[in-house]
Amino acid sequence: MATVVQRPKLSLLERSYFPALLGGLWITIKHFFKMMAGRTHVTMQYPEQRWDSAMPEWYRGAPTLVKDEHNRERCVACQLCEFICPPRAITIKPGELPGDSVWVKVEKYPEKFDIDMIRCIYCGLCEEVCPEQAIFLRKDYSITGLTRAEMVHDKAKLYELGGVMDGLVHKWNEKK
Amino acid sequence: MPSLDLFLQPEIFLVWTSVLKTSVILGIVLTMVAYSVWAERKVSAFIQDRVGPNRVGWAGLIQPVADGVKLLLKENFVPAGVNKLYFSLAPSLAMIPAILVLAVLPFGSSLFNVPMVIADLNVGVLWVFAVSSLGVYGIVLAGWSSNSKYPFLGGIRSSSQMISYELALGLSVIPVFMITGTLNLGEIVRYQVENGWMVFPVWFTSPPEAASTTIGFLETIKFSVGMSTEKMLLWIPMMISFVVFMIAMFAETNRVPFDLPEAEQELVGGYHTEYSSMRFALFFLGEYAAMIAGAGVIVTLFLGGWSLPFVPDGSHGWFWGLFNIGTFFAKVAAIIFFFLWVRWTLPRFRFDQLMKLGWYVFFEVALANIFITAGILAYLKS
Numbered sequence: 001m002a003t004v005v006q007r008p009k010l011s012l013l014e015r016s017y018f019p020a021l022l023g024g025l026w027i028t029i030k031h032f033f034k035m036m037a038g039r040t041h042v043t044m045q046y047p048e049q050r051w052d053s054a055m056p057e058w059y060r061g062a063p064t065l066v067k068d069e070h071n072r073e074r075c076v077a078c079q080l081c082e083f084i085c086p087p088r089a090i091t092i093k094p095g096e097l098p099g100d101s102v103w104v105k106v107e108k109y110p111e112k113f114d115i116d117m118i119r120c121i122y123c124g125l126c127e128e129v130c131p132e133q134a135i136f137l138r139k140d141y142s143i144t145g146l147t148r149a150e151m152v153h154d155k156a157k158l159y160e161l162g163g164v165m166d167g168l169v170h171k172w173n174e175k176k
Numbered sequence: 177m178p179s180l181d182l183f184l185q186p187e188i189f190l191v192w193t194s195v196l197k198t199s200v201i202l203g204i205v206l207t208m209v210a211y212s213v214w215a216e217r218k219v220s221a222f223i224q225d226r227v228g229p230n231r232v233g234w235a236g237l238i239q240p241v242a243d244g245v246k247l248l249l250k251e252n253f254v255p256a257g258v259n260k261l262y263f264s265l266a267p268s269l270a271m272i273p274a275i276l277v278l279a280v281l282p283f284g285s286s287l288f289n290v291p292m293v294i295a296d297l298n299v300g301v302l303w304v305f306a307v308s309s310l311g312v313y314g315i316v317l318a319g320w321s322s323n324s325k326y327p328f329l330g331g332i333r334s335s336s337q338m339i340s341y342e343l344a345l346g347l348s349v350i351p352v353f354m355i356t357g358t359l360n361l362g363e364i365v366r367y368q369v370e371n372g373w374m375v376f377p378v379w380f381t382s383p384p385e386a387a388s389t390t391i392g393f394l395e396t397i398k399f400s401v402g403m404s405t406e407k408m409l410l411w412i413p414m415m416i417s418f419v420v421f422m423i424a425m426f427a428e429t430n431r432v433p434f435d436l437p438e439a440e441q442e443l444v445g446g447y448h449t450e451y452s453s454m455r456f457a458l459f460f461l462g463e464y465a466a467m468i469a470g471a472g473v474i475v476t477l478f479l480g481g482w483s484l485p486f487v488p489d490g491s492h493g494w495f496w497g498l499f500n501i502g503t504f505f506a507k508v509a510a511i512i513f514f515f516l517w518v519r520w521t522l523p524r525f526r527f528d529q530l531m532k533l534g535w536y537v538f539f540e541v542a543l544a545n546i547f548i549t550a551g552i553l554a555y556l557k558s
Contacts, residue, residue: 021522027521031222031224032223034225035221035222035223036222043227
């Protein structure tokens with residue numbers, strides 16, 4: 001059965017549109033003066049105000065490399081992250097640790113470690129796959145640059161962002 | 177000093193004062209244009225619970241300068257397939273009429289006994305209508321010469337819009353002339369000073385015997401408040417005139433709810449879609465200048481021009497002369513605020529709806545209003 005939509009019966013005044021017009025003007029001017037009086041909650045003024053303090057623990061920002069409290073670079077250049085990275089943003093060139101190094105039994109270290117931040121999709125698979133707890137997604141979200149080259153984070157930049165992280169598993173220490 | 181005498185000769189005095197007035201008014205109006213763009217953005221933001229421009233200068237007050245620099249430095253692109261002559265002519269045609277209207281507006285009483293109007297024409301309002309309706313040619317030419325669909329539709333809409341509102345615009349002010357008995361805008365303002373504003377028929381006059389005292393450099397005079405049944409009776413057709421004229425002015429200045437030629441949501445900007453750089457800026461400035469000129473006409477005809485209750489005119493000292501000019505532009509700014517306020521409240525009409533409104537409603541109302549006024553005037557005379 002067809003639904004019959006009842007047309008509302010409008011009075012002459014309502015049909016002249018004037019009450020609706022004035023009502024609309026009243027609503028907009030109310031918003032105007034609320035804003036003037038500063039009683040309107042407005043959007044955050046981004047570059048000055050940031051979400052940083054309200055960021056959740058599990059936030060996945062830019063991937064970074066970390067060192068531990070012995071100042072050892074934790075990456076052993078196993079290249080698992082390079083292989084799992086879905087957009088192939090990571091490029092690692094493994095190198096051999098010199099014989100006089102304290103950590104010589106680790107054998108390998110990354111000679112070059114580049115993450116192309118134009119490619120990175122912040123998925124966190126590199127962090128998940130890393131057997132050495134060397135790569136972590138930290139809370140940096142504003143990754144910008146003026147050139148493509150600037151957007152490629154090299155090893156120095158990655159350690160600068162990652163810094164030192166305490167409380168990680170030490171599987172390369174002596175007597176362990 | 178012979179050189180000073182030369183400047184005070186009537187003809188030469190007229191020339192240099194006119195040039196001075198013209199440049200000062202152009203400066204004021206172009207500044208107002210720039211800042212009404214800023215005000216538009218700010219008011220729209222506030223109405224929509226946003227912040228608006230707030231980066232360039234305090235509260236974004238230098239934003240118009242930044243916009244101007246940006247537009248000047250942009251490439252002045254001419255698309256292939258346009259009619260080059262009309263394409264470059266159209267922006268000026270949109271800007272010039274809006275500026276020309278300002279010539280007859282009395283923006284102040286007098287300053288050092290120089291009347292504050294650039295051209296004191298007896299055809300006053302006719303000049304306003306004749307010149308301001310030329311602005312449509314700019315839009316139609318822009319729409320046609322762009323050789324592109326959306327601008328073309330904008331131009332078509334503009335011409336259809338003009339034949340919808342022009343009639344009501346012209347007819348709605350006839351009662352004002354019937355009451356004042358003159359087309360001269362300056363005299364219409366004088367009438368409103370002595371007999372109350374058209375929309376507020378209470379007048380504040382200084383009786384000839386009123387003592388004027390001088391406080392510091394200010395000369396103050398006593399005022400008497402007047403009110404009469406006759407004027408109250410004439411107030412009814414005046415309010416009708418005011419409302420119809422105001423609505424027609426919205427159409428004349430291409431403002432929402434009658435901004436059919438530009439309708440950015442449907443026509444990608446309308447007649448100025450293909451324009452860039454300073455040519456686009458000229459359209460933009462022309463639109464806002466037309467808005468200021470239109471607001472000036474409304475203020476002059478219905479809101480008492482430069483007059484304000486209990487404020488003497490410029491013959492009582494330069495301070496009051498400047499005060500009158502300030503009053504005029506404050507009133508213009510208030511009307512512009514109303515324009516902005518309406519823009520962010522009402523939806524857009526379709527062009528057939530506008531034509532229906534113009535021909536079925538406002539034409540009749542304005543016509544009937546003339547007869548009502550005539551009837552009241554005849555009744556008052558007998």
